[in-house]
Structures are given as C-alpha cells and as structure tokens.
Amino acid sequence: MKLGKYSIGVGDRFTHQGKAQLRAIMKANEKGLYISPVWNKSNREHIYVGTEPADTRKEADEAVQALNYEGPYFVDADHINLNTVAKYVAVSDFFTLDVASFIGKESSDEAVEAFVASCGKYLGELQIPGIDQPLYITEALLQGIAGKFLAATQHASEIYAYLKKEKGEGHFITEVSMDEVESPQTPVELLFILKMLADKAVPVQTIAPKFTGRFNKGVDYVGDLDQFAREFEEDVLVLDFAVKEFGLPEELKLSIHSGSDKFSIYPLMADVILRYDKGLHLKTAGTTWLEEVIGLAVAGGDSLDLARKIYEESYNRQEELCAPYADVIDIDGSKLPSVEEVNGWTSERFANTLRHIPGHADYNSNFRQLIHVAYKVAAEMGSEYTDLLVKYADVIGACVEENIYERHIRRLFTI
Numbered sequence: 362m363k364l365g366k367y368s369i370g371v372g373d374r375f376t377h378q379g380k381a382q383l384r385a386i387m388k389a390n391e392k393g394l395y396i397s398p399v400w401n402k403s404n405r406e407h408i409y410v411g412t413e414p415a416d417t418r419k420e421a422d423e424a425v426q427a428l429n430y431e432g433p434y435f436v437d438a439d440h441i442n443l444n445t446v447a448k449y450v451a452v453s454d455f456f457t458l459d460v461a462s463f464i465g466k467e468s469s470d471e472a473v474e475a476f477v478a479s480c481g482k483y484l485g486e487l488q489i490p491g492i493d494q495p496l497y498i499t500e501a502l503l504q505g506i507a508g509k510f511l512a513a514t515q516h517a518s519e520i521y522a523y524l525k526k527e528k529g530e531g532h533f534i535t536e537v538s539m540d541e542v543e544s545p546q547t548p549v550e551l552l553f554i555l556k557m558l559a560d561k562a563v564p565v566q567t568i569a570p571k572f573t574g575r576f577n578k579g580v581d582y583v584g585d586l587d588q589f590a591r592e593f594e595e596d597v598l599v600l601d602f603a604v605k606e607f608g609l610p611e612e613l614k615l616s617i618h619s620g621s622d623k624f625s626i627y628p629l630m631a632d633v634i635l636r637y638d639k640g641l642h643l644k645t646a647g648t649t650w651l652e653e654v655i656g657l658a659v660a661g662g663d664s665l666d667l668a669r670k671i672y673e674e675s676y677n678r679q680e681e682l683c684a685p686y687a688d689v690i691d692i693d694g695s696k697l698p699s700v701e702e703v704n705g706w707t708s709e710r711f712a713n714t715l716r717h718i719p720g721h722a723d724y725n726s727n728f729r730q731l732i733h734v735a736y737k738v739a740a741e742m743g744s745e746y747t748d749l750l751v752k753y754a755d756v757i758g759a760c761v762e763e764n765i766y767e768r769h770i771r772r773l774f775t776i
C-alpha cells in the first residue's frame with residue numbers, strides 16, 4: 362500500500378466536515394496536483410470528544426462516496442502505541458507509531474554495542490550527497506545516538522510486528538513519529554534512527570521528527586527560518602540516502618506534524634521538495650474545528666450566540682483547558698478580550714479575530730490558541746453544538762474548504 366507523493370492529514374474533531382475537506386483536496390487534484398487525503402485522529406482526541414475510531418472511517422468513506430472521489434485515501438490511527446493500537450486495527454490503514462516517550466529509555470549494553478559495531482563503515486567522514494559539509498561520525502556519537510533512540514525504534518518494531526500479524530504485510534501505511542518531545546532530532550540522528558528502523562525491519566514510509574523551532578497549535582511557526590530551511594533540506598537528503606543505503610521503502614518521506622498553520626515555513630518546504638522532486642506528508646490537524654466556530658459566528662443569530670458561549674466557557678476554564686497543551690501554546694492572557702467585549706461583537710468581528718489571516722488588524726493569536734484547545738467545551742455541549750453544525754453545514758463547509766485549499770494547499774504547493 363502506497364500513500365502517494367503528496368498527502369495531507371486532515372483532522373476533524375467532530376467528524377462532520379469530511380466532505381468539505383475532500384472538496385478542498387479535489388480542487389487541487391483538478392488543477393493537476395494529486396494529493397491523497399488522510400483522515401487522522403489521535404487517541405487523545407477520540408477520548409476528549411467521545412468518538413470511536415470507526416466514526417473516522419465512516420466519515421471518510423461517506424465523503425468519498427458522496428463526492429465520487431476515485432483517488433486513494435486513508436484513515437490514520439494517529440499517535441498510537443502498543444497499549445492503544447488494538448481498537449484501530451479494523452478501521453485504520455495508516456498507523457502513526459508514536460515512540461517519543463521511549464526516547465532516552467535504557468537499552469542493554471550488548472544492543473548498543475551491536476548497533477555501534479554495525480555502523481563501522483560510516484566511521485570518519487561521511488558524505489551525504491547534496492549536503493555540503495561531510496558528517497563526522499565517531500564511536501562516541503554512535504553510542505550516544507544508540508543510547509537515545511534504540512529503545513524507541515525497538516518499540517516501533519514491536520507495534521509494527523503486531524500490526525503485520527493483525528492486518529498482513531503491505532496492507533497499511535507505517536509512520537514513525539518522534540515529534541512530541543522537547544528537543545529536535547538532528548539530521549545525523551535521523552540518519553541513524555532510520556538505520557535502526559531498517560535493521561529492525563520496520564518498513565517506515567513516513568517519519569515525523571521534531572524540527573527546530575516552536576510548532577504551537579493553530580498559529581504560525583516561531584523560530585529561525587534559515588535554520589529550519591537548512592535542517593529540513595538536510596533531512597530530505599538524509600532520507601534519500603537512507604532509502605538507498607539501508608533499503609527502506611523508496612517512497613519514504615517526511616511527515617510534518619505542523620500543529621496547523623505554519624504558513625511561514627510552507628514556502629521553504631515547497632522550495633526543497635520541488636528542487637529535489639520529493640514527496641511530503643503534512644498533518645494540519647485541528648484547524649477544521651476552528652473553522653466550525655468561525656462558520657457559526659458568520660452564520661449569525663443563534664449560532665453566533667453559541668460561538669460567544671464557547672468563548673465564555675473557554676475564557677473561564679483557561680487553566681484546565683490549556684494544561685494538556687502547555688508545551689505547544691503561548692497565550693498572553695492580557696491580550697485576551699473580555700467576555701463582555703466578545704458578547705458585543707458582530708459576526709464579522711468574531712470571525713476576523715479567530716480566522717488566521719496574518720497581518721489582519723482584528724486577528725488575535727491568543728484568542729485563536731485558546732479556542733483551539735477548547736474543543737472539549739463544544740464536546741460537552743453535545744447536540745446543542747452538533748445540531749448547529751448540521752443546520753449551518755453550508756456556511757461552515759465553505760469555511761473549512763476555503764481554509765484547507767486557500768490557506769494551506771495553495772501556500773504549500775504554490776498553486
């Protein structure tokens with residue numbers, strides 16, 4: 362099973378926007394840019410919203426059928442591990458093996474020594490085609506990398522072995538993710554992580570490292586753009602080398618767990634993948650939920666009231682809602698509008714404050730990040746929320762489609 366050169370992971374918290382998301386992808390396909398849609402949802406999201414993995418499968422299948430979409434599409438069990446994978450087996454065909462929590466866990470001395478010994482031919486200067494400076498590989502460096510990543514790659518191989526037994530070889534896409542950690546992996550670490558995966562016979566097709574810089578939820582990238590561009594390019598070249606050298610699947614590509622809306626690095630990534638003719642997987646995750654709130658505000662009347670109510674609840678429960686996302690949000694509480702102020706806003710003002718148009722006078726990234734992490738509030742509202750999603754499906758769907766096509770796809774693939 363192959364993913365295709367370009368693919369986009371579209372998360373959808375409440376599983377109502379599958380058709381709108383697919384319309385955005387099909388619009389790109391009509392322009393000759395073939396992108397595979399992947400409906401991803403993490404175990405954490407399912408728990409917060411109260412959905413089941415089968416709901417995501419149903420959403421994807423229904424959207425594909427309704428729009429007569431004929432291309433490949435996938436359902437991603439996002440960020441699973443050996444404890445959580447079982448309930449995704451039947452309905453998913455893409456698995457993101459999250460091994461971040463195993464980074465730095467101890468491995469036996471024999472395992473470390475065996476890995477270092479297997480890398481003898483790379484000692485000294487190692488030239489990766491395309492990278493100007495050769496890497497300098499020492500035994501100490503390899504020992505350090507093995508100490509940090511052998512246990513994580515071992516866990517990946519255990520999840521993979523389980524899936525291979527349950528689903529059969531070649532019947533699913535394998536992604537390995539290490540993005541939810543504090544410090545980024547360097548290109549040389551990535552190189553030897555890939556060797557470990559190859560040694561353990563994990564046919565990784567997409568890999569999600571942690572990149573340099575801040576990837577906060579729903580807002581733009583914060584960091585050194587030049588450094589990101591350099592690191593991203595080196596990672597792409599490392600993958601290319603690893604495919605040839607270690608015999609990994611030739612379609613292996615980077616997966617960017619973006620936390621959504623990393624507009625300033627989209628053109629940098631586009632430049633690299635076009636220059637080297639490489640593929641890319643981008644997870645855009647949660648912005649569809651924000652477009653729902655924008656759509657509710659735009660629709661006015663009872664749905665604008667509900668959008669205001671969502672903000673009021675979010676504002677009053679900031680601490681609780683932000684806690685699980687502390688590492689991936691930066692909210693300046695002094696820049697949040699008061700509940701009274703928001704209750705006086707028009708549809709337009711509410712939507713413009715929430716919608717991510719960089720440079721727009723009303724856009725407020727603090728307001729946006731708070732609502733981004735507050736989907737639990739809407740989940741608790743139950744049908745009060747979802748009934749309005751149905752009632753205003755057209756307005757909301759147009760927002761979802763525009764967001765994915767205009768702000769993400771067009772920027773990322775420069776069309």
Ligand SMILES: [Zn+2]
Binds near residue numbers: 440538540541
């Ligand atoms: Zn991730």
